Amino acid sequence: MRFNRHLGTFAVAGLLLGGIGTAHAQDSTTGAVRGQVRDQADKEPVIGATVVASGPALQGTQASITDETGQYSIANLPPGTYEVVVYFADAKFSRTNVLIQLGKVAKVNIGIDTKATAGETIVIEGRAPLIDQQSTKVGNTVTHDYTDNIPTGRTFGAVLGAAGGSQNDFYGTSVGGSTSVENTYIVEGVNTTDPGFGLLSTNLPNEFVQETEIITGGYNAEYGRSTGGVINVITKSGSNQFHGSVFGYWTPGGLVADERVTPRAGNSIDREDNLNNRFDFGAEVGGPIVKDRLWFHAGINPSFISNEVSRIVKRQVDEDNDGVPDVDQNGFTVLEELDRNRLTESFRTVYYSGKLTGAVTPDHQGSISVMGSPSRNDDFCIGGAPCTPIGQKSATREVINRNVFDMSAKWTSKFFDNKTQVDAVAGFHGDKVDQEPALESGFNNGIRYETERSLAFFDQQEAEYGGVPAGCQDGAGDPFPEITNCPVPLYRAGGLAFVEDTNATRISGLLSATQRVQLLGHHVIKGGADIENQGFEDGRYYTGGAWYRERASQQWNVRRFLTPDVEGVPCGADIDGDRNGDANCRAIEEGEVLNADTRTRNLGAYLQDSWSVLPNLTLNAGVRWEQQTLFSAEHLRGQISPTTGEPIPREAFTLGNMVAPRLGVVYDWTQEGRSKVYGHFGRFYESIPMDINVRAYGGEVIGIDVYNNPGCDAANPVGSCAMDGPDFIRTDFSGAGDTLVSPGMRAQYLDEIVLGTEYEILPDLKIGASYIRRDLGRVIEDVSTDGANTYIIANPGEVDTGAVADLRREAAQIMESDPGRAQFLNYEADTFEGVGIFDKPKRTYNAIQLTAERRFTNSFYMAATYTYSELRGNFPGLFSPETQQLDPNLTSMYDLPELMANRYGDLRHDRPHLVKLDGFYRLPLEEIGFFTFGASVRGTSGEPINTLGAHPSYGLGESYILPRGAGGRTGLTTRFDTHVAYGRALSGGMRMEAFVDIFNLFNQQPEIEVDENYTYEDVNPIVGGDQADLEHLKAYGTNRRPAINSNYKNTFDRQDPLSARFGLRLLF
Amino acid sequence: MLPALTSFVVCAACSDPELASELNKEGPPEIVEVNVRSEGAVTGDGDPSGLQAGESATFCRDGDQYRVNLVYCPEARDSNNAPIHGMREIAPAMDAAPADWYVRLVFDELLDPEVERLITDADGTTGHINQTQPVTLRCGGVELAYDGYYEPSGNHLSYPPGPSLVVDPDEFIASGTDDCEIVVDTVSDKDGEAVPSGQIGPYRFGIAPLRVYGSTPEDDSTGVALDTSIQVDFGAPIDLASTADTIVVSDTAGNEIDAEPAYLTDDDGEVIDNTIVVLDPMVDLAPGTSYTIEVRDGIMDTAGGPLVQDAPFTATFDTGEAE
DSSP: OHHHHHHHHHHHHHHHHTTSSOOOOOOTTOEEEEEEEEETTTOOBOOSOEEEEEOTTSSSOEEEEOOTTSEEEEEEEOSEEEEEEEEETTEEEEEEEEEEOTTOEEEOOEEEOTTOOTTOEEEEOOOOOSSOSSOOOEEEEEOHHHHHHSOOOSBGGGSGGGSTTOEEETTEEEOTTSOGGGOEEEETTEEOSOTTTOOOOOOOBGGGEEEEEEEEEOOOTTOOSOSSOEEEEEEOOOOSSOEEEEEEEEEEGGGSOOOOOOOOTTOOEEEEEEEEEEEEEEEEEEEEEETTTEEEEEEEEEEEEEEEEEEEEEEEOOTTOSSSOOBOTTSOBOEEEEEEEEEEEEEEEEEEEEEEEEEEETTEEEEEEEEEOOEEEEESOOSSSOOSOOBOHHHHOEEEEEEEEEEEEEEEEEETTTTEEEEEEEEEEEEEEEEEESSGGGGSOEEEEOSOEEGGGGTTGGGGGTOOOGGGOOSTTOSOTTSOSSEESSEEEESOOEEEEEEEEEEEEEEEEEEEEESSSEEEEEEEEEEEEEEEEEEEEEGGGOEEEEOTTSEEEEEEEEEEOBTTBOOOOSOSSSOOSOOOEEEOOTTOOEEEEEEEEEEEEEEEEEEEEETTEEEEEEEEEEEEEEEOOGGGTTSBOTTTSSBOOSEEEEEEEEEEEEEEEEEOTTSSSSEEEEEEEEEEEOOOOTHHHHHHHSOOEEEEEEEEGGGSOTTSHHHHOOTTSTTEEEEEEEOOSSOEEOTTOOOOEEEEEEEEEEEEEETTEEEEEEEEEEEEEEOOEEEOSSSSSSOEEEOTTOOOHHHHHHHHHHHHHHTTTOHHHHHHHHHHHHHHHHGGGSOOOOEEEEEEEEEEEEEEETTEEEEEEEEEEEEEESOOOSSOTTTOOOOTTOOGGGSSGGGGTTOOEEOTTOOSEEEEEEEEEEEEOGGGOEEEEEEEEEEEOOOBOOOEEEETTTEEEEEESSSTTTTOBOOOEEEEEEEEEEEEEOGGGOEEEEEEEEESTTOOOOEEEEOOEEEEEEOOOOTTOOHHHHTTOOOTTSSSOOOBOTTTTOEEEEOOOOEEEEEEEEEO | OHHHHHHHHHGGGOOOOOOTTSOOOSSSOOEEEEEEEEOSSOOTTSOTTSSSOOEEEEEEOTTOSBOGGGOBOOOOBOTTSOBOOSSEEEOOSBOOOSTTEEEEEEESSOBOGGGSEEEEETTEEEEEOTTTOOEEEEETTEEOOEEEEEEOOOOTTSSSOSSEEEEEESSOOOTTOOOEEEEEOSOBBTTSOBOOGGGSOOEEEOOOOBOOOEEESOTTEEEEOTTOOEEEEOSSOBOGGGGTTTEEEEETTOOBOOOOEEEEEOTTSOEEEEEEEEEOOSSOOOTTOEEEEEEOTTOBBTTOOBBOOSSOEEEEEEEOOOO
């Protein structure tokens, strides 16, 4: 009902405004052109001239009539090169080579001779300015000029790093200090962001993509649900001629330089990755079905990667028999290779797309698109760190089948002589992931040994690799009797441990209307509303029914998923007031799956006005409203909540009143569209991914059986950890089957200020400078105020004191009549009040960015950015970069108050200096053809290093022993990639290009990640401490210095080595 | 919205925020809590992990509503209901066992780490304050030798809380001793500032009296094996001689079993716990019979502290059938 009411509001607004003027606005799938027609002689505006835009990307033509100020505007133009023609007094004035880009408005002022002879066609020399005069958006647009001629990745998702200020993080491309999970990805006008986790989901090869707009800030109210960047992609369309390409790329493993391996002390198993082959090939073609009426475009692109993973067993040496493993002159442990097993990984993806573009009339056009990328990965990379084959194949090898599918339908109609424009978009996005062990034995119980053991201990497990090498045997005949020859930390045995299948869907619809109004200048008023109905099915289990961990703290933990054992009663910790100790749970058995079928509904609406106060001064004002409702899992609804003692409601919670103002100003001091000074303030709300629906409102409860170490036989923990034995300590419950929501909880948001300037200093060359500040204002996270027994979804650090007082008052009133209920209300009040003791989340990004961009003309293109930035805070974003935990709004970062200590500092993606330089030059050789020389240069500061320990409940890397970033920084990373192509025209309008890309030409392999674990033992943080204090650190609850990880600050990952990619494309 | 915008713009120049989890960085190191507790040999309500043990005394800093771990710290008031200022003692949550007690002084900022000496041996590296002697510990007017360590980690939200000094007496003090005190002498922060004079103490506390914490078999146990040994846990080292006629196990007919009291030992006969007294019957217990363990007055710990109980401790158990 609420949605319909808003739709009605905008429909009425559209009708009221209809007929006043001509619409002009770009939307997420098109661009626009606007400007003024003036008399060359007296500079007076020309009224009543007809301005017509035409180009190969447009079905038919689009026209506009200049108003009393001589201004015109033509919207809804697919990206491409256009001719703009002015008809006046029977004369025709043509302006060619007008570049229209996705999401941008080109300003083209045209001077005409109003006394020109009738029937004469006058070609006007000039170029469209580079600078978008309409908006304050920051970012850049990636076109074919870029992806064809600059060495880069094969998909639009792999070129996002081209944007200034962006950088890679563990799950994608981070923008403006936000984690990649905060980005929104729009393809063909449809939100294709992964509903479950917020990741990049839909991805397409560059050959299928017309343009990719990477918006890193300063965007108006039509965009929302993002506290990162907005990635707006439009795929290729057909045209009135048949065009297309056949292409192939091949990266031979033999031309990849050897990976530089850093020895890891105390670890006798190393991983070395070598590419066997990476290749893909495909074709795309577009053309007319009915000229100017119906076009098609289709493409297919299978892609294959094969890796050789060498599993190398090494031993330490101790020539002087001093009991300390020998090190070389660089301090690295001396290791002797004993054995090498070669394993194979394979990755396969088939990209496809299809698109129909139709026009009933030039004023009524639409398109239908489908695209997808089914894939299969067979690899040795299990989620979580370290991602290495330290262990049995069955414990480390997985197969992931994934199917991403999208469908988009878009319609645009213009009414009242193009004065009003209405756009409607409907879309479907699906992302289905099936994970399973690659081997049958992978379904056994997973076991992880977090203590250091000799590889010889795993003799039975190592049989599949040919057994433990003799050199690893300690004891008789051992040349190094004083040391453990082959120590192994974190060995994995048995099965895969954690397995998860997901099926995410999103059905979306968007309706918008645009109207131009003349009132104290020109207004372009746009309003719209949208709905997203998301589904997320999740099935998870521990292989064998339980996961066994030998903790460094001399205990064994056995984790199991739990499920109800009483009909109609959800499983959860016993906090329902009766405190009878009955958690109403039983363990998920081997072969069972913990399922949750959940749903989220997103509503949004916006109204914005782009007000051209003067021809060279534009004010953008807008406001966006959003609402998000998360629903409890289907199977839990109506059951009695162990948390509240009341039936679990259909709605888990609703975040309403998300009102996001946007305010911007653009001023062109040249009055020619060749400069702008701009500023923008905006508030941006997060759209919560649906992982939280499953984990907090899907009935997930984990039981952790804790044993003293002797109670489990390390050689056979599955058969020996017995709950009726003397070493069983207790069972901890994590989760309550239902999760409280803090009263008054409000949505997570980010505020942003952008101030900047751009100037076209030379023809086709613009330079710019901008300041960007992004401040996270509020966060939603799960917190626990009772020691991880139960959790609350809340705004950490914020308490609704009124609600707490109400609970206490109510409890006091019923204390005598219903003491059980009163006890529960007091418990709730305590819990909600406890949220206030958590540190308030902070994340502040300050950046100054300098840019230079030269449009591709005269055979030369160049884009350069330098960004100086600071990123400080205690909340990195929607995943934890240190542990890679991806549970948006549900990470362990805020689970316990004591986990807060030392989390404030330079965040992981604080890289002060970021330099990017991309360019290419085309050298024409007349009859012979042409050469293209392209290059991409990157320079990046190192990232902060933390000093981490384990937490008794949360495990490795969760305790910040010293303040965040106190461990120094990794070094500067530089990279130089090149592209050399030879092309020549063939008969029939065809063109052939052969090229080679060299990535990392100088084979620089600096470390990009180091081991931050100072110790694997449980320790508390030294709050505000330094290196001197670190010497006095004690293992949790003892007077003993913990065992220090000898690999602390040792290299964990390096930049990829030099590689060469060959390619061939035939264009027609 | 305007205030938010203004605040946002103004705060562009703000420094790092103050966070609840941080320690106090300015001024002298203040004591936020003095806690006398024991983490070993506590049975009954204590957590078997030994990490949630009894407290025998806790002092809160003046003005603090909560002490560490968010435990409520009630305001102290005099007989006229006026607030009492200064470090104040609050009622202990539970008695600590008289053995293995120690004092943890929790500070609001990091201390000069020189307060502790690190010693490395075959078992690893441990901290010691027996050389630096930063506090004075007395019981019964006699200064006690002590060791302990400095734990820089932790804050008021963590367990154990920190930063803290742990003071551990070298010798066992008689159970029930009620005139112990600790005084802070030479403790300073990393800037060399000393603890304020108003907080150095003395903090007075007593040692819990000797009592029975439990028995094995437990009260009301059934199906007890006939060759079982009987154990009584006192939570303090016991003078075995005092147990000769004071721990009695008898059947319903009043027949006392014949057994010699001893400390708990391992399989090799080595004493592993002198706070637990074991009675190993000379002959197997009778099948299907009810027995009562009775602990009478007269038992003393090794320092002469007497057992204190309102009534003799008793526990009854039934044996199982013969195999």
